[in-house]
Amino acid sequence: MWRPLTPRWRKLVLVVHVVSSLGWLGITMVNAVLTFTSVFTDDARRQHAAILMMEQIGGYLLLPVSLTALVSGIVLGVGTKWGLIRYKWVAIKLVLTLIAAGLTLFSLLPGIRELAAAAESTMDGVFVEAGRRVDGFYPIIVSTTMYVTMTVLSVYKPGGKTPYGRRVAATRLRDRQPA
Template sequence: MSTQVTSRPASPPPPNRVRWRVPVRLRKSILVTHIVSAGAWIGIDVLAVVLVAIGWARAGDDRATVYQALADFFVVPLLLTALIAGVVCLITGLLLGLATKWALLRYWWVAVKLALNVVACAMMLAFLGPITELSTGEQPLADIWFVSFLAATALALLSFATVLSVFKPWGRVAPQAA
């Protein structure tokens, strides 16, 4: 009597399977770093919006003084810090996507957050040149609009990303096979 062994077809992985297992403490450390870097980034953007608004509220020479101080002490050093915070937020977000059930492109809210982070970092890189020209005096102080645009847009994007993190809307990117 012979027995025939039949192999079963490979079943799809469980829906919440994590691709990269990390110890709980490391995952929590990455999560804390992600949250802190996002918070720092938001704080820098709030500061930028407030300083530009103060400059707009001033008249004449006061406005030029505020904008020059903004260019000298805030724009370049803190926007570079914001860029670093953005990159840290991006890297930790990628690590969390690989190390948690949410994955990188499994859920819409995660994919949108990833896209928002990349767009915000790219905006900072694109505006860093003109902002540096402003701080060196190569560009007139009246051209401060891009600082306010950058700060307000980044603040809106980061606030939306925070809302996505809390509410986790829209479900899966691709419906799960039955």
């Protein structure tokens, strides 16, 4: 039988979710600045430092922060009236978070590690050509768009209930009425 989170636990999980989600966005913004530096600096040593800092920050923080946001969001969905797929906005957030976490794990982190390895193996004073490409901004643009979309969904809660959510509500209403 489903049991909702107590108010104390709900607030604790909500704080963890908000902090980890903001952390995920913050790491992305830091990577945006470092990517900008890598692409546009005139100093190869500065470019190497920016790339290596991307690995230090993103390499260690992105996975645990993204998984914390995902797991805490699931706990909130399961432990509150919103559910995971009862409301459209929650279902969309879940899908976006799964996609973002998957892209982080299988695309972004390997790309950052590969770029850092290139910086480590490139002589001082020589630019890392892969670090000069503007397509390094694509993951930042995509992830920031996803995070902002999820934030807007959380604030405005658009779309109402899913078909599943309407069935659950109808069943609960029918079970409460006397025979």
